[in-house]
Amino acid sequence: MLKYELVVVGGGPAGLSAAVEAYEQGVRKILILERDKELGGILNQCIHNGFGLHRFKEELTGPEYSLRYIDLLKDTTIETLTDTMVLEISEEKVVRAISAERGYMEIEAEAVVFSMGCRERTRGAIQLQGDRPAGVFTAGTAQRFINMEGYMPGKRVVILGSGDIGLIMARRMTFEGAKVEAVCELMPYSNGLTRNIVQCLDDYEIPLMLSHTIVKVHGKSRVEGVTIAKVDENLRPIPETYRRIDCDTVLLSVGLIPENEITQNAGIAVDPRTSGPKVGELRQTEMEGVFACGNVVHVHDLVDFVSEEGVLSGRGVAKYLKGELETTSNFSTANGEGIGYVVPQTVNMSNVDDQVTFYMRVRSVYDRHIVRAYLGDTLVAEKKERKFLPAEMVNFKIKKDILSNLADGEIRFVVEEV
């Protein structure tokens, strides 16, 4: 049987940065398994600019960003197998995978990093009713068609959901000569980054219709139109506002779901708040020697933080292999008022270098608010921001010395008025 110190499942930015960091920390026998023909993950289809502002202080395209990492692999002993699909991982950390070239493989791993990314929510998941013609695509599928396969999926488009992929696709389709009639967003605020709204919609005069949804798809063979409606405060469509828009394509940008089938099959529970496994400060999961990072843990909006999380898990793996990873925890985290989730879910102080970054998302738009961390009634730290948006992951750093002075317990994050 093949044997490795570390097997990384998924060669997107999360997996790449985990492997590179583990290598830098002295791990030598590393194997990355990637199901696609190339490394790079979802970045390969994101040919727009906007990646790496934080990590490289430069605006790169998706493929450029992942190339930086792929280049780093060259000077290392890290091995990669692409076109290779991981089927499952046993309790003994035996990785079962298949590929056309090598057939069926069983690989024994001392440590495993899960970095399988996420998938898009679909028409069924949001219960979009009406006819079932061709022409309803998730925004990511349309992106793949245009950017990787070189085909246009339609000419007149209505986009449901204002997630970043949808916004980027609005611009991309326009650039390719299609007419984007509208972007409908159920919520009274957008789920995309502000910069994307400006650069992808405003600059092209594409209307963003907040508090609007599609109530019906029309067309027997191919989409012929949609009925849209304004929704009330309970998000229910208001019949008086029904209006038909003719189009031949509907793109859905209605959210991403971490891809955790392998995680769950390995017996690792998924946290319903994140739809990913619960993790510690170095992204260790509840299964010894198994780590997770990137969109498989929680959906990120910026790849820079995906890479950052990859680094943490790479460090975790190195520590674990040296037998230095503490498995107990000093703190657990909780999402209080206004907060949807917090990652990591547990913290062990002896694994922390100088600070812990807590990633979280707010549940709604908060103007003139502050996020505070409490341990019991004690205020631990606070984070100010001009505005908190559900679309933008909050990055809450707390210094080690502050945490070290606290008794063990639960750290609760809440949104409060200033």
Next chain:
Amino acid sequence: MLDVCIIGGGVIGTAISRELSRYQLQVRLVEKNEDVGTETTKANSGIVHGGYDAKHGSLKGFFSAKGNAMYPQLEEELHFGFRQTGSFVVAFNETQEQELHHLLENGIKNGARGLTIISGDQVREMEPHLSKNITKALLCTTAGVTSPYELAVALAENAAKNGVEFTFHTEVRGIEKVEDHFVLHTNQGPIEAKVVINAAGLYADRISAMIGQDDFKINPKQGQYVLLDKDQSFLTDTVVFQAPENGTKGVLVAPTVHHNILVGPNSDYIDEKSDVSTTQDVISKILKAGSKSVDAINTRKVIRSFAGNRASSDRHDFIIGETAVKGFVNVAGIESPGLTSAPAIAVHVADLLKEMGAELTADPNFDPTRKPYQRIAELSGEELQNLIAEEPAYGRVICRCESISEGEIVDAIHRGLPITSVDAVKRRTRAGMGRCQGGFCAPRVMEIISRETGLSMEEIVKQGEGSYLLTKRSKDALERGGKDA
């Protein structure tokens, strides 16, 4: 000149075609769409009923009990997917309990097997996630679930192997009786046949009227469904019907052959035969009604909704037989339990042809079997190793949700029926049927169809004429030049 021309490639038409392929006959099946099983046969509950429900004395009662008994052997021969899960009709109160007794008596008369009435506790012992409020149930151990479109495909592939011709995109628009035979006028030119079998589903009344037999009408009666993710399969692995109350049938919660959970249908007459749209109102009602039977239905686990229309005739029973026009046979009004009845109806139609004077000589080369798919999701490590060594395409996973390999897709494309749509591949292999609903694999499935059939990417449809997926090359691709952009 054909001996027999069958109109319609649903489960009824394909079952008849396969039955007739046992004999030395010139048979052709014509279908207006691009594949078999694309209408009512693709959107129904998929239940192989026990045969207790349809009234004794009706054709429905007679054929469903007989058809049910034929499924195990059919599955052995054709491998389309059938599981004898058993079914419950559950009661929540005394009036409904009464109904269970009526059903039991009726079932015994129909010749249905495996029927008993059990207590609510016994029900929950078998299926712990069923509702605490169930007081009693009629258990039928011979009921099961099947994959109706895979059945139609399997029947058609096997019929084709045994010499039946299939022509798609061929719509019958008029029928003439000329002396002792028929001329069918289609959009693809005329077809001559001695015997015509009308298995046109929702449109069987129109076909029959073409030859002057307009003594029945088919009224479309809609049924909408929701399908839940496989991870909800714990809810039940037995089909759960609700006992009727005040004349209305409840909603069923049933496992599918592939371990998803199906909830539905409603039963409402609609105007247009081809209207298979879903509505939020009905879907909400179905979910509410369905949740009476089980602990809870998690609506976040819905992966898709869909609708199918029953070919409900104004005679309220199957219409099967030769008409006043000699040689013209109707197999019409085949609403539920038509799927269950299909194999028995097919045998009956063959007998009918004999009675009508056709010469049915057994074909010594008839082969009743169809080779099963190699499903990588079901193989052991060693089996996978051997398979991939022999055929590397089985090592390339295309649909990650359902673990479907390129090998399976290529196999499906080369089984004798022409493949031109993404949905045809989906119905055969399940690529695109999982939780991501083809978001990831559709482009790759299209590439494989294109490569294997020579169709261009733009020619490949989702399902049916006009359901194109791609409009043109992107500017970017054109600028980069050529096909490999």
